[in-house]
Amino acid sequence: DAGITQSPRYKITETGRQVTLMCHQTWSHSYMFWYRQDLGHGLRLIYYSAAADITDKGEVPDGYVVSRSKTENFPLTLESATRSQTSVYFCASRDGGGKTEAFFGQGTRLTVV
Amino acid sequence: QQQVKQSPQSLIVQKGGISIINCAYENTAFDYFPWYQQFPGKGPALLIAIRPDVSEKKEGRFTISFNKSAKQFSLHIMDSQPGDSATYFCAASRDGGYQKVTFGTGTKLQVIP
Numbered sequence: 319d320a321g322i323t324q325s326p327r328y329k330i331t332e333t334g335r336q337v338t339l340m341c342h343q344t345w346s347h348s349y350m351f352w353y354r355q356d357l358g359h360g361l362r363l364i365y366y367s368a369a370a371d372i373t374d375k376g377e378v379p380d381g382y383v384v385s386r387s388k389t390e391n392f393p394l395t396l397e398s399a400t401r402s403q404t405s406v407y408f409c410a411s412r413d414g415g416g417k418t419e420a421f422f423g424q425g426t427r428l429t430v431v
Numbered sequence: 432q433q434q435v436k437q438s439p440q441s442l443i444v445q446k447g448g449i450s451i452i453n454c455a456y457e458n459t460a461f462d463y464f465p466w467y468q469q470f471p472g473k474g475p476a477l478l479i480a481i482r483p484d485v486s487e488k489k490e491g492r493f494t495i496s497f498n499k500s501a502k503q504f505s506l507h508i509m510d511s512q513p514g515d516s517a518t519y520f521c522a523a524s525r526d527g528g529y530q531k532v533t534f535g536t537g538t539k540l541q542v543i544p
Contacts, residue, residue: 360437360520360534361475408474418463418524420532422474 321345324409324423331399331430339394339426341409347421348414350392351376352384354405355425361408367392368414399430434458435523437535444542450508452538454521457502461523461533466495466506469518469537478519479506511542 322343331337341350352364353376363376365384373384381403383395392411396403406427412420436455444450456464465480481488481495481504488495494507508515518539524532 358536360536362534363532410474418465418480419477422476424472424474 322409322411322421322423324407324426327424327426329426329428331428333400333430334398337396337399337428339396339407339409339428341392341394341423343390343392343409343411343421345411345413345421346389347411348389349412349420350386351410351412351420352382352392352394353408353410354378354403355408356405364394364407396428399428401430404428404430434533435521435535437521437538439538440536441539442541444508444511444540446511446513446542446544448511448542450506450511450515450540450542452506452519452521452540453503454505454523454535455501455503456523456533458523458525458533459502460525463524464495464497464504465522465524465532466493467520467522467534469520471517475520508540511540513542513544516540516542 325340351366353361355361362378367373367386370389386392406425408425409423410420434457466478467475468478469475479490479493483499492509497504518537520537521535522532
């Protein structure tokens with residue numbers, strides 16, 4: 319199916335554990351993004367990627383690591399999860415060439431206990 | 432630092448009424464102002480967007496009003512329907528690039544029959 323998919327949809331992990339959230343898009347969009355959504359903060363950009371092997375920090379990158387070895391995948395890793403990273407995480411993608419609309423995945427609800 | 436301020440945080444409107452959500456921005460370099468709609472359990476989806484060279488844009492029951500001098504823009508939903516119940520986010524960006532987008536904190540709209 320075409321689109322952007324995130325996995326898992328729900329995840330509970332313990333403080334200090336490493337956890338990876340997956341994002342896959344089938345459009346071959348150039349840009350991919352990771353946001354976190356928290357009540358009272360809206361959507362905040364964690365990391366983004368303009369193309370394979372090109373990534374850059376967003377507004378709240380601390381504690382997160384990303385990679386993009388293939389255009390279609392953009393995993394987000396929490397190296398040592400903390401309770402403050404409990405959030406809903408959204409992946410998004412956008413085509414290049416001046417097109418502005420981004421398409422979001424359905425989100426991953428992560429709880430760190 | 433909140434560069435896009437959104438109000439109200441929540442809104443209850445009677446079916447058939449007008450829903451109004453306001454946003455104000457600080458950075459005069461912003462040149463693209465999208466509104467996103469998010470239903471529970473789903474990712475945000477682009478609803479309507481405007482650029483600062485026009486003062487109003489209408490798509491069906493949804494209208495964006497833009498006041499460049501006041502650095503404010505608003506979303507009006509005419510003839511609000513229960514199906515419009517969702518969270519709405521305004522956003523602003525430079526150069527149409529999503530790596531620079533800033534989201535408002537969101538407005539939860541409930542349309543009651």
